[in-house]
Amino acid sequence: MLLRLAPAATLAVLAGPVVLGLAFTVLPAFGFLPALGGTTFALDPWRGLLAAPGLSTALTLTVGTGLATTLLALALAAGLCAAVAHRPGMARLQRLMVPLLASPPSGLALGFAFLVMPSGWLVRLVSPWATGWAVPPAGLVTVGDPLGISLVAALLIKEVPYLTLMLFAASATVPVERLMAAARALGRDAATAWVSVVFPQLYRQVRLPVFAVLAFSMSVVDVAIIVGPTNPPPLAVLATRWFLGYDLAYFHTAAAAATLQLVLVALAILLWLALERPVAALGRRWLARGSRSRAAGGAAGVAGAVAALLILLGLLSLLAMLVWSLAGSWRFPAALPDSWQLWLWRGEAGDAAALASTSAGIGLAAVAVALVLTLACLENEQRHGLHPGAAVQWLVYLPLIVPQIAFLFGVQVLLVRAGLDGTPLAVVWAHLVFVLPFVFLSLADAYRALDPRYAMTAAAMGAGRWQVFLTVKLPLLARPILIAAAVGFAVSIAQYLPTLFAGAGRVATLTTEAVTLSSGGDRRILGLVAVLQAALPLAAYGLALALPFLAFRRFRGMA
């Protein structure tokens, strides 16, 4: 009975922040914000926005880098899976990706920027002996290139592992081996077999994560500031600049930009949806032709190799941050620091332990609530055949699509009204708004795709619904549940603005410390902070992958 309340409870938890967050994004966009003296509706903010120089370039950048990142991330992740799915190396590859999954995007982006910039590690490794460069070359354009190529690359380092993980988690619910065997018996090579028969089944399950990637890469701010173009930057950065600008008069323009951002992401998702059908039709035609050419296999191989290269770059980025955290001074063109130090680590050690326990506590609480609500909603949906309406689903995913800065202003107003700001409860709640969608979309498809005959068999043997849920569904879904939890935990750990706003600046976590220290720009501190921030989610992912393996190591069917 309690279960029937699950969707309502989820909505209750999310509706306040989401609706108010949205209201405070959309209303000021039309001139309404009494705190700043706006009490009537007007279109001025939109005029201001449309008159903003470079807006069309910014919009092109936003859509272009967003779609490019998503398409490439999906293609590369699929290529990687196709290339290695049938090989034992998959497990090793997964272990290699874990640090990338665990690292906050900004930490990875900083490392990547340091890797490829003209004064970066790659150039340093070959200078001056091979290049003759005693100072960084002036003509080399990498980080911040006007087309946003380095932005896409930095995002891919984060998103390819994420989608690979999602594909991998989804594959637990599809009879991959049987499908592969059937296709290979028909004369397809392994990669082609994977692309042609396994991927179409998995795609349906990773569709929401793909949308999350699309929304994230279109609205990301910190990564875009670090490696993206600046003149103009993508729309989300423009909006944030205006929100945080010294001139409060820009607040309305910022809100209009945030509203436009929301519309843009929604349109991009619709475009993606519209293209799915023709692409699927093309795919079916390709399958129907029955070609046994190895071109698909070859393409998958190339994609896999590029993905592997990206993973390598990502790991090097993290290594670069670790080296910086130990560097005393490190001047161009030295390949390694000129001197080393430990004082940073020593100085931060005391604080870090306290901050880490706060972060972990908030993360665990948010993930626990998110898991309970998600599982309850999904179970309720299966028991009562209640498909959550599209509107509800969008409500859950909205926090991922709207630029945080706009959205959080409304959340903050709500929390202040409720007298909750500055309390751990408020911080957990604010995190939940962003953790829940990720947990939900990481888990929903796997949950829905679980073979219903397991539950039927159990029920036919007299097992009640709760027994089926606890003894059949939960263990069978242990892996996707734990991965969803790890994803949610990593999301919680990385939250900066929600912590700051809901905590009234009084709840300090690893990430608030990291971001404030990062604003000083000292690379040694950035390195330290990136490593510290990655550590907790790294542990969570490690557990998520190791626990089911340990618990079910006797059972091949659970591998």
Add this chain to the structure above:
Amino acid sequence: MSEGTALRGALVLEEVSITSRVGARLIDRLSLTVAPGTVATVMGPSGIGKSTLLAYVAGFLDRRTFAAEGRVMIGKERLDTLPAEARHVGILFQDPVLFPHLSVAGNLLFGLPRTRWRSRAQRRARVSEVLAQAGLAGFEDRDPATLSGGQKARVSLLRTLLAEPRALLLDEPFGKLDAPLRAEVRAFVFAHARERGLPTLLVTHDAEDAEAAGGPVVALNGPGGVRPPCD
């Protein structure tokens, strides 16, 4: 498997109709009585609604997709008003659907009613006993994924029977087995069902299955059409 086989009532279907929400009538006023110890067969090509009928009997019919009416009874007791877990109707699918996270013994213990088999030792002894009777002695701790197709099918049936069902539903359970194995598993399943006096309803598109079942046969031949039962 001789204990607990007290003869129960027949499985009775009265005027069962199932309509798809998009409008097609799959089953039209089907009435059928399956006596204890007999295997009735519902025949028909794929997609005709055979599995849907079993889902209705077992209590899994997806109400979003189908509307259904008509009584399902064991003897005089109505089933169609009960939730699936209270019907005590065993079901076997085309795949053995063994729980991959449990050992063979774990799978069998899952269905063993707690009311009758209380102590852990008793329960394990019971599981070992039926495994031995089925030629699977010593399989208790095996991972189901390591069993052969025939072994899986047998464990699946044993699991269903241990739950002491009042009727047995077979949803093309031999469809994926190759010919020699098919005959063997079929014989095994039918023998157990008869031995325990279970009214058994088999759906299949294979005439050989129907013949081996030896009971009444209902042919579904498309929306709206039901051929009357014949021998």
Add this chain to the structure above:
Amino acid sequence: MNRSIALALAAGLSALATFLGPPAGADEAKEAWQDILAAARGQSVYFNAWAGDPQTNAFITWVGELARERYGIDVRHVKLADTAEAVTRIVAEKAAGRETGGSVDLVWINGPNLLSLKEKGLLFGPFVEKLPNWRHVDRTKPSNLTDFTIPVEGYAAPWRMAQVVFLYDSARTPPASLPGTIPAFLDWARAHAGRLTHPHPRDFLGATFLKQALVELAPDPAVLQQPASEETFAMATAPLWAWYDALRPHLWRGGEDFPATGTAQLSMLADGEIALAISFNPADAAVGIRKGTLPQTARVHVLDAGTIGNTSFVAIPFNAAHKEAAMVLANLLMSPEVQARAQDPATIGAFTVLDLASLSEAERARFTPPADAVGLPDNAALGTPLPEPHPSWMTRLVAEWERRYTR
């Protein structure tokens, strides 16, 4: 309770301000300050301050310990990456109708943010003249009284000076080659193609680069002290755009891209990717050398005709929960002891807002730079800071720059 204290206090202070007879006022002021100290004891101050630098954070921790020992107040450093975060919080509390018990007690705030809050009536005050250490503040430095041409009117307490300097590495770039005037930047940039840039003008420091050029190039700098109008803006900035158009092709990446922030620009200097970087802290070279982020040969350069200077303040939001303790902390930040320590490049190298002549001999001695300080400019080199233009100039400059140079 807080509310009634705050109200009583506000009433008391305004009464005081009205009947300001000097001798009697001094006594009353002393008495009032004793009351404030008494009320502050036991309070917590949530001090919202930029925290991008461990040295600054350690300094605030040190001041907090001092405040606990001396006044029994508990200073909590709310660490900000951007002061605007605190501004947004104050606006949100206003929007939510929280008129008392606000979460920000004291905020370290720079010019335009400060003025935004002041104009919207979101600041508590005036309170500064009630702070005993106010008498040591150098009131001949205009920026301590007037922020961006707008009178502060006691709504914020000064605590550190900022002045535009250009950072460079004297080992790579001989000081003699550096441009002494804004027009000279043109030749310098031509000779060092791609080695000069400035932060994006949306960044405060980037806008300051344009303002610095404007102050020197404007035909009549006096108009900059008035709000900009269409006409004055067009007239005053014409030479600036001519100069910038000529300069831009020689900038880093041909003046098509710019580092997003001031700190990103400083990293580029440290890497040698650029040779000259604008900064707002005259002690930046000395502090960077001590931290190890800049080479021993890093120095700061000031233009011949002087550079723009301003003052950083601390302010109390209208709804602060602990206004008394916030005032005590603001007063402590202006004390000679704290100011002297702040000026040491081994801590944060923040130039003082005090008039050293008003201090005792012993207090003054604290301000002598340590003998081993490298890269610190002396006051003579810094000259008298030039006043900031009216904020409307900055707004228009940034907008016009974006209109002209955004892709």
